[in-house]
Amino acid sequence: MSEFNHPYSKKDSPYKVPEGYFAQKQNDLFAIADEKIKRTSSVRQLSWISAAxxxxxxxxIFLFPGGKPTELTSEYVENYLLSEYNYGFTEETLLYELDGEDLAVEDGWEFSDQAVEEFLDNNFDQTLHYEYY
Amino acid sequence: MEDEIQLLLQNKANHRQAFDKIVKAYSERLYWHIRRMVHSHDDADDVLQNTYIKVWRNIASYRGDSKLYTWLYRIATNEALNHIRQQKRLYKVGDDVDPENQASLSGDAYFDGEAAEAKLHLAIQGLPEKQRAVFNLKYFEEMKYEEMSEVLETSVGALKASYHHAVQKVKHYLENNE
Incomplete structure (x- = not known):
């Protein structure tokens, strides 16, 4: 085996460090560990929230497969009318029924009579509903 | 201290406390080991930090199969070797005795080039990185070959041969730079 004995002490090193380096470094390393713990728990918390x-x-989706559209589309109004007034209203009778009242659709969706009438005038073909009913 | 830390590591709730004790007990030793590998203070500082980040990430997977300090030295040595390889790729420096390394060491504000011990460290900096690790662990850390084998994941026979070559190179440098 090779023997090596340098005349100078192994403890004497030409390398230097800035003053107070080790104390500061230890604090930095503790802070890093704390940060990692905080981040891990935040990620875990976020995972739980995401899962929930x-x-x-x-x-x-399971209970309400249809969902609610974000705007009043023809399809939505048709479906609504089919489900709520499926006893054979024509567009004309529906307009008559709605006359003078505000229509509360669902969950605070409110439309004035005028808005509904305009919408129906602009978007519904008279013959379409006769085919359905 | 090692037994106390091993005990803390057995329970996940105590890992943070164990980490504090590891930092307090080993950061200075690991720093000097890394510093002798990478030589500049700034690099050693970065590598030490990365070492402890790895320690923290892997603290839960430490099973106590190896001694705690050989486990820590393995992480620190690997981090230092990776750092040196990255630097080499960056600056396209060769693997053999590297006078540029030695020149940059002399210019380091935190290296006392006038100190009598400086010549030895300049000689060590000229060693290929793996030999440097072997020399440092054996000479400065006075580690047993069996422990070095765990740290460097190399056979005892290969380590003895590597240390022999390192010693020859260091002696040669010292004889020619008196």
Whole structure:
């Protein structure tokens, strides 16, 4: 085996460090560990929240497969009328029924009579509903 | 201290406390080991920090199969070797005795080039990185070959041969630079 004995002490080093370096470094390393813990717990918390939100959404989709559109489309109004007034209203009788009243659709969706009338005038073919009913 | 830390590591709830004790007990030793590998203070500072980040990330997977300090030295040595390789790729420096390394060491504000011990460290800086690690662990850390084998994941026979070559090169440098 090779022996090596340098005349100078192994403890004497030509390398230097800035004053107070080790104390400062230890504090920095503790801070890094704390930061990692904080971040990990935030990520875990976020994962739980994400999982909970996903579960609620999945349940909502399961219970209410149709969902609610974000705007008043022809399809939505037709479906609504089919489900709520499926006893054979024509567009004309529907307009008559709605006359003078505000229509509360669902969950605070409110439309004035005028808005509904305009919408129906502009978007519905008279013959379309006769085919359905 | 090592036994106390090993005990803390057995329970996940105590890992943070164990980490504090590891930092307090080993950061200075690991720093000097890294510093002798990478030589500049700034690089050693970065490598030490990366070492402890790895320690923290892997603290849960430490099973106590090896001694804690050999586990720490393995992480520190690998981080230092990776750093040196990255620097080499960056600056396209060769693997053999590297006079540029030695020149940059002399210009380091935190290296006392006038100190009597400086010549030895200049000689060590000229060693290829793996030999440098072997020499440092054996000579400065006075580690047993079996422990070095765990740190460097190399056979004892290969380590003995590597240390022999390193010693020859260092002696040669010292004889020619008196």
């Amino acid at each position: 939100v996903a579960a609620v959404l999945a349940l909502a």
